[in-house]
Amino acid sequence: xxxxxxxxxxxxxDIQGMAMRPYRFPAAHYHLLGVSDPARARRWFGGAAGxxxxxxxxxxxxxxxxxxxxxxxxxxxxGTPESSLSSFPQEFQQGMAARADRLDDVGDSAxxxxxxxxxxxVHALVVVSAMTPADRDAASQALLSDISDNGLTAxxxxxxxxxxGPDGRPVPIEHFGYRDGITQPAIEGSGEPALPGAGIPDTDxxxxxxxxxxxxxxxxxxxxxxxxxxxASLSRNGxxxxxxxxxxxxxxxxxxxxxxxxxxxxxxxxxxxxxxRWPSGAPLALAAERDDPALAxxxxxxxxxxxxxxxxxxxCPVGAHVRRLNPRSGLTGPxxxxxxxxxxxxxxxxxxxxxxxxxxxxxxxxxxxxxxxxNADIARQFEFVQKxxxxxxxxxxxxxxxxxxxxxxxxxxxxxxxxxxxxxxxLPNLPAFVSTRGGEYFFLPxxxxxxxxxxxxxxxxxxxxx
Amino acid sequence: xxxVLTTGKISALTAITKILPDxxxxxxxxxxxxxxxxxxxxxxxxxxxxxxxxxxxxxxxxLFATNFDGGVEDYMRDFAERAxxxxxxxxxxxxxxxxxxxxxxxxxxILGSAIETTGYYCAYPNSTVADINKALDWKGKFDAFLDxxx
Numbered sequence: 001x002x003x004x005x006x007x008x009x010x011x012x013x014d015i016q017g018m019a020m021r022p023y024r025f026p027a028a029h030y031h032l033l034g035v036s037d038p039a040r041a042r043r044w045f046g047g048a049a050g051x052x053x054x055x056x057x058x059x060x061x062x063x064x065x066x067x068x069x070x071x072x073x074x075x076x077x078x079g080t081p082e083s084s085l086s087s088f089p090q091e092f093q094q095g096m097a098a099r100a101d102r103l104d105d106v107g108d109s110a111x112x113x114x115x116x117x118x119x120x121x122v123h124a125l126v127v128v129s130a131m132t133p134a135d136r137d138a139a140s141q142a143l144l145s146d147i148s149d150n151g152l153t154a155x156x157x158x159x160x161x162x163x164x165g166p167d168g169r170p171v172p173i174e175h176f177g178y179r180d181g182i183t184q185p186a187i188e189g190s191g192e193p194a195l196p197g198a199g200i201p202d203t204d205x206x207x208x209x210x211x212x213x214x215x216x217x218x219x220x221x222x223x224x225x226x227x228x229x230x231x232a233s234l235s236r237n238g239x240x241x242x243x244x245x246x247x248x249x250x251x252x253x254x255x256x257x258x259x260x261x262x263x264x265x266x267x268x269x270x271x272x273x274x275x276x277r278w279p280s281g282a283p284l285a286l287a288a289e290r291d292d293p294a295l296a297x298x299x300x301x302x303x304x305x306x307x308x309x310x311x312x313x314x315x316c317p318v319g320a321h322v323r324r325l326n327p328r329s330g331l332t333g334p335x336x337x338x339x340x341x342x343x344x345x346x347x348x349x350x351x352x353x354x355x356x357x358x359x360x361x362x363x364x365x366x367x368x369x370x371x372x373x374x375n376a377d378i379a380r381q382f383e384f385v386q387k388x389x390x391x392x393x394x395x396x397x398x399x400x401x402x403x404x405x406x407x408x409x410x411x412x413x414x415x416x417x418x419x420x421x422x423x424x425x426x427l428p429n430l431p432a433f434v435s436t437r438g439g440e441y442f443f444l445p446x447x448x449x450x451x452x453x454x455x456x457x458x459x460x461x462x463x464x465x466x
Numbered sequence: 467x468x469x470v471l472t473t474g475k476i477s478a479l480t481a482i483t484k485i486l487p488d489x490x491x492x493x494x495x496x497x498x499x500x501x502x503x504x505x506x507x508x509x510x511x512x513x514x515x516x517x518x519x520x521x522x523x524x525x526x527x528x529l530f531a532t533n534f535d536g537g538v539e540d541y542m543r544d545f546a547e548r549a550x551x552x553x554x555x556x557x558x559x560x561x562x563x564x565x566x567x568x569x570x571x572x573x574x575x576i577l578g579s580a581i582e583t584t585g586y587y588c589a590y591p592n593s594t595v596a597d598i599n600k601a602l603d604w605k606g607k608f609d610a611f612l613d614x615x616x
Contacts, residue, residue, distance in 0.1 A: 102537075222547060224567070227568075227570070333512050333596070334510045334511055334512035334513075334544075335512065335544075337510075337544070337548060338544040338547065338548070341543075341544065341547070379539065380543060384540055387537060387540065388536065388537075388540055392536070394475075394513075394535060394536065394594045394596050394597070395596075397596050397600055399594075399597060
């Protein structure tokens with residue numbers, strides 16, 4: 001009988017904060033690094049361990065965050081032994097570009113079209129997060145001058161921050177114009193307040209997910225601790241971070257709505273049906289007819305629903321974006337039983353500037369979102385969500401329909417809106433509103449594991465000397 | 467994953483495993499029971515069109531041949547978590563079976579014992595189990611509607 005998960009077993013000082021808690025920093029730099037000198041790089045990683053923001057460290061709401069992750073190519077580049085490298089999951093070994101067919105990163109999203117540095121090997125990701133762009137810039141500058149003598153090459157730094165609201169202050173609203181980041185999985189032991197609607201619907205309301213869905217070496221939702229990559233001293237308290245650079249075709253989205261809708265009110269309704277929430281963040285599950293900013297602003301109410309009273313999708317279509325990414329209790333049939341095994345913690349921020357509301361054409365500017373999706377098992381969580389929930393409809397009886405917002409649509413897709421007292425409405429000829437512009441799978445080690453990179457350097461040097 | 471052959475949205479997987487000595491009768495009873503129970507939990511997977519087991523080679527080997535929707539791994543894992551006892555009850559009679567509770571080992575066992583599908587035909591390659599069940603449900607409702615207005 002597996003031991004029950006006990007949150008007190010969790011070493012919150014050894015787990016990077018990004019693995020368990022949603023970041024609310026308004027600005028970040030995503031630094032993508034290459035390893036040029038393995039020995040120096042290992043020493044630097046070991047030394048950087050103490051600077052990493054941990055789960056416990058977030059209790060004090062720090063004004064700066066620092067996190068560090070390595071790709072499989074990066075682990076290889078710093079000289080990790082083959083026996084360790086080959087024990088990591090296959091999809092992590094292969095990297096995101098090699099999984100393109102599975103992820104539907106084809107056509108305009110194909111790796112051959114990805115932005116630098118994702119057209120080549122990326123070895124490490126350093127995330128510098130801050131409450132202000134000025135603090136972020138200072139921290140990044142210090143980082144870049146620090147790494148240059150330490151065997152690391154800066155390949156690129158992606159500038160990401162919340163977009164300005166009407167008064168110029170940053171607001172959590174993504175490029176399409178929708179409030180973002182309301183739904184996050186509640187995780188046992190994370191220290192985050194358990195808001196209604198986070199986690200998994202339970203007989204008593206809601207329960208948090210087991211930490212092992214996000215942290216290696218902890219019991220997951222099956223109650224068991226899955227096998228760890230070797231050695232455990234490297235993998236325990238680690239996590240996997242999936243980075244996606246997603247370009248948003250904002251003008252194409254607005255244009256599609258204008259062409260598909262009957263009037264301005266219908267534009268807002270169609271968009272909300274596709275998204276599953278209104279611009280304020282009010283969910284269709286609770287506000288089916290019109291936006292409700294008061295509801296959206298109440299964290300005790302804005303996520304408090306399960307879809308179990310709307311299995312046909314009359315309020316929120318079964319194929320709506322937010323319902324696909326978290327179907328809650330709204331799936332009939334066999335797929336409803338495993339929703340808790342396919343959850344992701346979402347980090348990330350927008351990049352690029354907002355397309356003006358009165359734009360009459362696509363301005364060609366780069367804009368979108370950097371998504372960091374955290375999970376313990378990339379194949380079971382991220383890749384399943386991408387392949388089954390986003391880029392297929394069969395799991396929900398929707399045939400070939402894909403996610404209307406972020407699915408790999410090619411102009412031939414459709415979106416179905418069930419209605420009461422009238423036949424379902426169908427939006428045909430859906431184009432892609434999002435294209436993949438880069439990405440990679442990273443391993444986010446625990447603090448002791450990062451420190452051990454410098455120790456194993458000492459060991460390997462001792463081996464060489466003897 | 468060349469052992470899986472796909473046409474349209476449906477895929478074929480065939481695997482052959484060795485039956486443990488003196489286990490064939492118990493395995494036969496299990497499979498007959500499964501057939502009598504309409505596949506038991508298999509229908510709860512929602513993506514299996516047809517599955518067939520054949521004990522052959524003088525009770526020494528088991529052939530497993532299935533037609534299913536979607537990626538083999540996407541659903542095998544969920545099924546292994548939901549019905550490990552059912553999987554154990556079959557392949558537990560075979561050599562080298564690791565048990566259904568360790569998914570990576572189960573996957574490697576099933577896919578490792580799979581053989582290449584050489585020829586394949588499906589009359590409805592673009593219709594999933596969900597599509598077919600939905601169409602039949604609609605036809606039933608439409609017939610009921612016609613009966614009512616007729």
